[in-house]
Amino acid sequence: MSDRKLPRLLQSPAVLLLLVWMLIPLGMTLYFSFIRYVLNSLRRPEWTSPSLSNWRGFGNYEFVLNSKDFLFAIQNSLFIVCSILFLTVILGVLIAVLINKSFPGQGIVRVLLISPFFVMPAVNAVLWINMILDPVLGLQGIAVANLNDLAAALRDAPVIGWFFALWPQLEPISFRATQTSAYAVIIMVTWQWTPFAVLIFMTSLQSEDQQQKEAAVLDGASSWSQFRFLTLPHLGRPIAIVVMIQAIFHLSLYAEIEIVSRGNGNKNLPYLIGEFANNNIGAASATGIFAVILANIVAIFLLRMVGKTLME
Amino acid sequence: MGRIVLKSVTKSFGDVEVIPPLDLTIEEGEFAVFVGPSGCGKSTLLRMIAGLEDLSSGSIEIDGQDATQVPPAKRGLAMVFQSYALYPHMSVRKNIGFPLRMAKMAPAKVTARVETAAKSLNLMDYLDRKPADLSGGQRQRVAIGRAIVREPAAFLFDEPLSNLDAALRVGMRLEIGELHERLQTTMIYVTHDQVEAMTMANKIVVLRAGVIEQVGSPLELYHRPRNTFVAGFIGSPKMNLISGTQAQKYDAATIGIRPEHIDVSMTEGSWEGYVGVAEHLGSDTFLHVHGSGVSEMITVRISGDISVNQGDTIYLTPQSDQLHRFDAQGTRIP
Numbered sequence: 001m002s003d004r005k006l007p008r009l010l011q012s013p014a015v016l017l018l019l020v021w022m023l024i025p026l027g028m029t030l031y032f033s034f035i036r037y038v039l040n041s042l043r044r045p046e047w048t049s050p051s052l053s054n055w056r057g058f059g060n061y062e063f064v065l066n067s068k069d070f071l072f073a074i075q076n077s078l079f080i081v082c083s084i085l086f087l088t089v090i091l092g093v094l095i096a097v098l099i100n101k102s103f104p105g106q107g108i109v110r111v112l113l114i115s116p117f118f119v120m121p122a123v124n125a126v127l128w129i130n131m132i133l134d135p136v137l138g139l140q141g142i143a144v145a146n147l148n149d150l151a152a153a154l155r156d157a158p159v160i161g162w163f164f165a166l167w168p169q170l171e172p173i174s175f176r177a178t179q180t181s182a183y184a185v186i187i188m189v190t191w192q193w194t195p196f197a198v199l200i201f202m203t204s205l206q207s208e209d210q211q212q213k214e215a216a217v218l219d220g221a222s223s224w225s226q227f228r229f230l231t232l233p234h235l236g237r238p239i240a241i242v243v244m245i246q247a248i249f250h251l252s253l254y255a256e257i258e259i260v261s262r263g264n265g266n267k268n269l270p271y272l273i274g275e276f277a278n279n280n281i282g283a284a285s286a287t288g289i290f291a292v293i294l295a296n297i298v299a300i301f302l303l304r305m306v307g308k309t310l311m312e
Numbered sequence: 313m314g315r316i317v318l319k320s321v322t323k324s325f326g327d328v329e330v331i332p333p334l335d336l337t338i339e340e341g342e343f344a345v346f347v348g349p350s351g352c353g354k355s356t357l358l359r360m361i362a363g364l365e366d367l368s369s370g371s372i373e374i375d376g377q378d379a380t381q382v383p384p385a386k387r388g389l390a391m392v393f394q395s396y397a398l399y400p401h402m403s404v405r406k407n408i409g410f411p412l413r414m415a416k417m418a419p420a421k422v423t424a425r426v427e428t429a430a431k432s433l434n435l436m437d438y439l440d441r442k443p444a445d446l447s448g449g450q451r452q453r454v455a456i457g458r459a460i461v462r463e464p465a466a467f468l469f470d471e472p473l474s475n476l477d478a479a480l481r482v483g484m485r486l487e488i489g490e491l492h493e494r495l496q497t498t499m500i501y502v503t504h505d506q507v508e509a510m511t512m513a514n515k516i517v518v519l520r521a522g523v524i525e526q527v528g529s530p531l532e533l534y535h536r537p538r539n540t541f542v543a544g545f546i547g548s549p550k551m552n553l554i555s556g557t558q559a560q561k562y563d564a565a566t567i568g569i570r571p572e573h574i575d576v577s578m579t580e581g582s583w584e585g586y587v588g589v590a591e592h593l594g595s596d597t598f599l600h601v602h603g604s605g606v607s608e609m610i611t612v613r614i615s616g617d618i619s620v621n622q623g624d625t626i627y628l629t630p631q632s633d634q635l636h637r638f639d640a641q642g643t644r645i646p
Contacts, residue, residue: 209395209397211393211394211395211397212397212398212399212400214364214391214393214397215391215393215397215399215458216399216410217364217384217385218362218363218364218384218385218389218390218391218411219385219410219411219414219458219462220385220386220411220414220415221385221410221414222414225414229399229402229410230399233401234401236401
């Protein structure tokens with residue numbers, strides 16, 4: 001046996017397992033997306049078991065494309081993912097730079113900062129929507145009510161009263177509503193995933209060359225210039241990694257959307273798949289294939305964009 | 313431009329005083345080398361001049377102006393680091409132009425200045441490359457280029473050659489020397505290598521544990537070392553330092569004789585010994601002589617080649633006019 005054959009032979013069980021693991025679900029999804037396959041049909045009982053005789057061609061795809069929610073789900077998916085990426089990267093960089101300086105209590109602050117990442121997504125969503133964002137019982141409702149009471153009390157005060165008289169009555173925002181449920185999801189996922197960005201950026205910052213910074217100080221670079229010309233390019237690669245990993249993860253958000261509004265005004269592709277999968281497996285599979293294509297486009301596009309602007 | 317005066321400068325890290333009060337003047341246009349064993353505070357001293365380290369007390373004057381509280385960028389000094397500290401994601405052109413860009417100079421002027429500097433350093437062909445694509449010597453030249461474009465009052469070099477291989481080091485030594493000839497700007501150079509110090513400096517500052525042991529020209533240090541530390545540190549191979557009865561003959565606690573100032577004979581001389589290791593360099597031969605009863609080992613440098621074998625008996629005679637005498641504290645007796 002030659003030198004190369006043995007290592008390949010030893011690798012092959014793992015490679016085979018991974019291939020099977022990936023190809024079988026993908027193959028089945030593809031297969032289901034081209035046939036009529038529903039879980040329950042009194043009128044056409046033959047559709048309830050998958051079979052080639054139920055071949056529908058691109059019919060499922062056509063059905064999905066023509067459904068009223070599809071385009072909205074794609075737009076909404078992209079809107080949610082891009083907003084979360086934008087916020088987590090900016091907050092992550094700022095917080096990482098801030099806590100990279102040494103200060104008393106550094107260890108505890110770092111652990112506290114990382115902790116949101118260990119909360120389960122469903123728990124995260126329940127906590128945010130019921131305890132923080134709720135317009136009556138949540139922190140938001142309490143804060144708005146108290147602000148209104150305070151303004152009302154100060155309205156009768158001498159000298160400054162006229163100023164508060166100009167204040168309008170503040171209205172709490174209902175984050176379960178059609179117009180706002182996507183924002184609620186963005187807020188809670190950003191809160192949960194910023195620590196991930198902070199963690200990655202912080203490790204990268206610690207490997208930054210201090211002599212380069214000293215050279216920049218001598219070259220007359222301000223703190224901002226040092227950040228712009230040294231730190232930010234140094235973070236280019238970790239930013240690309242954070243963007244890539246999060247893009248893939250957040251395209252498949254489900255629990256938060258389900259808990260916040262059950263898809264009311266806020267669907268993404270996985271949620272649409274879930275809705276179809278209540279009965280129409282064929283349409284759900286076709287949507288799944290669209291989701292795979294979208295994920296790949298987003299990943300390639302983001303990677304290129306981030307790479308070009310920051311790694312030059 | 314470029315007269316630097318240190319007045320009773322001190323530096324402490326916590327309770328540890330690394331530099332006790334120190335006074336030093338570096339004249340305009342001088343090539344001053346700080347030399348000493350590692351941990352002697354020479355790099356700290358340079359960083360204090362650059363403004364990267366704060367002074368614990370004392371003051372620094374640059375061109376007659378108190379610069380103690382002046383931020384590093386405003387001191388008009390340029391520094392070349394041991395690790396080169398080039399900006400890895402910028403091309404050579406952008407690296408060299410960075411200080412000018414930070415000074416908000418017009419882009420056309422920046423380009424002109426960068427190209428002048430690049431031409432003088434033979435970097436024209438590499439202007440659009442990244443530091444990662446350059447060799448060690450080229451990176452060093454880019455670092456020097458970045459310092460030159462600023463037209464600083466003085467250059468500070470922090471062991472700039474220690475990451476280069478031996479052949480390149482000799483070449484760069486010469487280039488830095490020529491740069492000083494051409495620019496006539498004050499340069500302060502830190503090294504632990506006494507050969508670099510001897511070949512490049514107008515003024516050598518020998519440091520030990522933050523204390524200046526001696527300041528002087530290379531030959532002054534070679535011919536009239538102020539104490540046994542300087543005597544042992546300057547010169548290669550090291551000076552033979554002999555104490556005991558032989559030293560008492562000369563009314564000294566310790567006498568020093570350089571390896572090149574000992575005459576060798578196979579038949580007669582003051583000290584008798586046998587040859588240990590002989591190092592043949594072609595142009596010179598270094599003999600390590602044992603068993604003379606004077607000192608455990610005496611190093612002798614002979615010009616040219618000599619045919620001796622290990623174990624041969626040999627006679628040594630120090631040239632009495634080249635003898636250095638030191639008292640019990642190690643200080644030179646005139």
